[in-house]
Amino acid sequence: MGKPDKEAMKALRKQRKAYIDRAQQEMKKQRKLIKAIKEQIKDEPKTVPRIASEAKLQADQVLLYVAALRKYGQVVEVDKDGDYFTYKLDAEA
Amino acid sequence: MKETLRLQYDALVIGGGIAGLQSALDLADQDFKVAVIEKDATIGGKMIRLSKVFPTLDCASCITTPKMAAAAHHDNIDLFTYCEVNSLDRSQGRLKASITQKPRYVDPDKCIGCRQCEYQCPVYVPDQEQGGFNLRKAVYIPFSNAIPQLALIDVEHCALCGKCAKVCPTEAIDYFQQPEDFVIEAKTAVLATGFKLTPMDQKKEYGQGQIPNVISSLQMERLLAPHGPYQRVIRPSDGKEPDSIAYVQCAGSRDLSLGISYCSRVCCMYAIKQAMLLSGALPLADITIYYMDIRAFGKGYEQFFQNAKAMGIEFVKAKVGRIEQGENHNVLLRIEEQEGDGRVVRREHDLVVLSLGMVPDWNPAGICPVGTGDDAFIKCVRPKLAPTLTEMEGVFVAGVAAGPKDIVDTIAEAGAAAMEASNYLNSSASGRAA
Incomplete structure (x- = not known):
């Protein structure tokens, strides 16, 4: 598909408004969450419970986003600390 | 008005999991033209999502991926992924399946599976392919060994920001794609619709x-x-x-x-x-x-x-x-x-x-006149002597669609269903698809 027609895109946005609004709200929340996680692990590797406790987030949410950031090459797993693995931002990302 | 596309095959296989792929390969190797219809965006079924298989502890992917690739590259097999079967009827000696191709919002002829769209997409969505324990993007390829390697857009989570279209090197993104209906005509069919937990x-x-x-x-x-x-x-x-x-x-x-x-x-x-x-x-x-x-x-x-x-x-x-x-x-x-x-x-x-x-992943009620048993799995009319025969002439069943079974039995039964379908084709007078 070449560059879509402006009017057609406008009509499509109107048609999918409910989905788009929901996706945009979700995106906002996700950006905030990812920023908070990245902030925690930019200088030193941390475990999921430590990130969750210091960023005041839920541990399962932190693990979900750490897993996704790892998948998309932004976070790496480092060492083990007790029963937990630690994660840090990938310097090359 | 656009005319509905009509395609002719010898055999139609509904379900692209291990049972469907085995039946399709066995029929295609006998020189029959086969169409495989799969509801997901990739073939491979449950087996490609497993870690290893019992009792040999072989890698599940190492067994399934070659079967998937063999089906994808076979001259006698055409794969139709991300499709729904609306009806399957028999008239004048032929089966007629009405099918809807669901929109991927990506042109399959242009997408090269490079995943640049996925990396640029800003929306994260729970990834059911990973049991909901990881996230994917709103535009994504299901997994790394999915076949076909084509992206699709999950419109319910798409913010329509245009980033995927901007980075796509082949201009494959098509936000305006619509569902497309088509018809497949065949002489025989194998139902290999699998299970869910x-x-x-x-x-x-x-x-x-x-x-x-x-x-x-x-x-x-x-x-x-x-x-x-x-x-x-x-x-x-x-x-x-x-x-x-x-x-x-x-x-x-x-x-x-x-x-x-x-x-x-x-x-x-x-x-x-x-x-x-x-x-x-x-x-x-x-x-x-x-x-x-x-x-x-x-x-x-x-x-x-x-x-x-x-x-x-x-x-x-x-x-x-x-x-x-x-x-x-x-x-x-x-x-x-x-x-x-x-x-x-x-x-x-x-x-x-x-x-x-x-439990069965598909209910034939309202789609085709194939009965189910008390357990809701597809009914076999001769469970001891010919366990792949259904109530519908020329329509056979393979794998867990007929009842719970392991991979070994599923593959054996898929081979049996292919042989029944082959016998049916050979015994019919009208010959093979052109």
């Missing part, structure tokens, strides 16, 4: 899917897979490496309260397999299987069970009555022992796996 949320006593560290057996398959959500086994609530893992057998089978009276036949063996894999991945972890009976009926299965016991996996003959959230994300089980004095005891584990049973 019994839902997690049905049993109140087991937490109805609300306890974070109570997971399904297919979720555990993903945790054990090399390309799993965490690339290791950790528990989903907080990332702890579990020291104590329990399996609850018959969690969705042999349970009249769920309306499932039958045994799903594979749960004992997959639980033993997973327990053995966990012993390898987490050598210090305690692994317990709470069971009513162990059904190790296939070739080499009893030895596999004995090996698991020798490895130190604890088998406790007991019925789990209740599962509750414990402290520190742990899970509390209330069990009634079925050996000794039959007492009720409480045990605590880091992670609990429900060995859920199998």
Whole structure:
């Protein structure tokens, strides 16, 4: 598909408004969450419970986003600390 | 008005899992033209999503991927993924299937599977391919060995920001794509529509899917897979490496309260397999299987069970009555022992796996005149002598679509269904598709 027609895109946005609004709200929340996680692990590797406790987030949410950031090459797993693995931002990302 | 596309084949296979692929390959190797219809965006079915198979502990992907590639590259097979079958009727000696191609919002002729769209997309969505333990993007390729390697857009989560279209090197993104109906005509068909697990949320006593560290057996398959959500086994609530893992057998089978009276036949063996894999991945972890009976009926299965016991996996003959959230994300089980004095005891584990049973993934009602049994699986009209025959002439059934069975039996039955279809084609007067 070449560059879509402006009017057609406008009509499509109107048609999918409910989905788009929901996706945009979700995106906002996700950006905030990812920023908070990245902030925690930019200088030193941390475990999921430590990130969750210091960023005041839920541990399962932190693990979900750490897993996704790892998948998309932004976070790496480092060492083990007790029963937990630690994660840090990938310097090359 | 646009005319509906009509395609002619010798055989139609509904379902692109291991049963459908085996039937399609066996028919195609006999020079019949075969169309495979798959509802997902990739072929491979449940098997491509497994870690390893019992009792050999071969890598599931190493067996399935070559079959997927063979089907994709076979001159006599055409794959139709991301399609729904609306109806399958017989008239004037031919089967007619009405099919809808669901929109991917990506031009399949242009997409090169480079994933640049996926990397640029700003919206994260829970990835059900990884048991919900990881995220994908709103535009995505299902997994790394998906066939075909084509992206698709999940419009319900798409913000229509245009980033994917901007980075696509082949201008493949098409936000305006619509569903397209087409018709396939064939002389015979094989139904290989597979199964799904019994839902997690049905049993109140087991937490109805609300306890974070109570997971399904297919979720555990993903945790054990090399390309799993965490690339290791950790528990989903907080990332702890579990020291104590329990399996609850018959969690969705042999349970009249769920309306499932039958045994799903594979749960004992997959639980033993997973327990053995966990012993390898987490050598210090305690692994317990709470069971009513162990059904190790296939070739080499009893030895596999004995090996698991020798490895130190604890088998406790007991019925789990209740599962509750414990402290520190742990899970509390209330069990009634079925050996000794039959007492009720409480045990605590880091992670609990429900060995859920199998239910059919497709109901033919309203689509084709093929009957189902009391268990809702497709009815076989001659279960002993010709177990792949259905109530519809020239339509055969293969794999778990006909009832719970393991991969070995599924592949054998898929071969049998292909031979029945082949005999049917050879005995018919009108010959092969052009």
